[in-house]
Amino acid sequence: SQQGEEDPQALSIQEGENATMNCSYKTSINNLQWYRQNSGRGLVHLILIRSNEREKHSGRLRVTLDTSKKSSSLLITASRAADTASYFCATEDNFNKFYFGSGTKLNVKP
């Protein structure tokens, strides 16, 4: 299965701290995306990184991609209580098929 695996499954930090989540996958990809899901809501796209890119930034988000290790990381800097949510990585393979990981549940304590 191509399904990604996020690590850790759950993360609890204090407001202001940085949060790092990791994602590993199994086969070749076109791109990797990170999504956020608030409880009871649909997923919201955060950032996309292409297979030929190594790092990307968007506001307080920093994403890295290591295709040799088949892994990606999402860093949220200066976290806020409003960042509390589940975060998923999604890989798109060469057939435009998406595989979502199992998610990391982030809790940011005020």
Next chain:
Amino acid sequence: DAGVIQSPRHEVTEMGQEVTLRCKPISGHNSLFWYRQTMMRGLELLIYFNNNVPIDDSGMPEDRFSAKMPNASFSTLKIQPSEPRDSAVYFCASSFGGGAGGPNEQFFGPGTRLTVL
């Protein structure tokens, strides 16, 4: 744009009944995805359409599940007959692009929470 619209938002039904979930994608998007989310199995892709044509339905659990996209602005996911293990949140998502069009960003609907008693 109102975003991806799903109906109903909640559905409670009894085992054996037919269930139909509906989705209206964002206007102009050419790909539509149906997902199922449970605590045990996470988020699973059931089927996706490109230009109204089913491209990959390998995620559809079994013959009880069927999906259609009669036009670019409407899709249905039907379960007949429903079983308690079908209880989950079903998400519809749409995107523009893919293939030669480049990578997709998917826009998700709010989901339909299905409970089969």
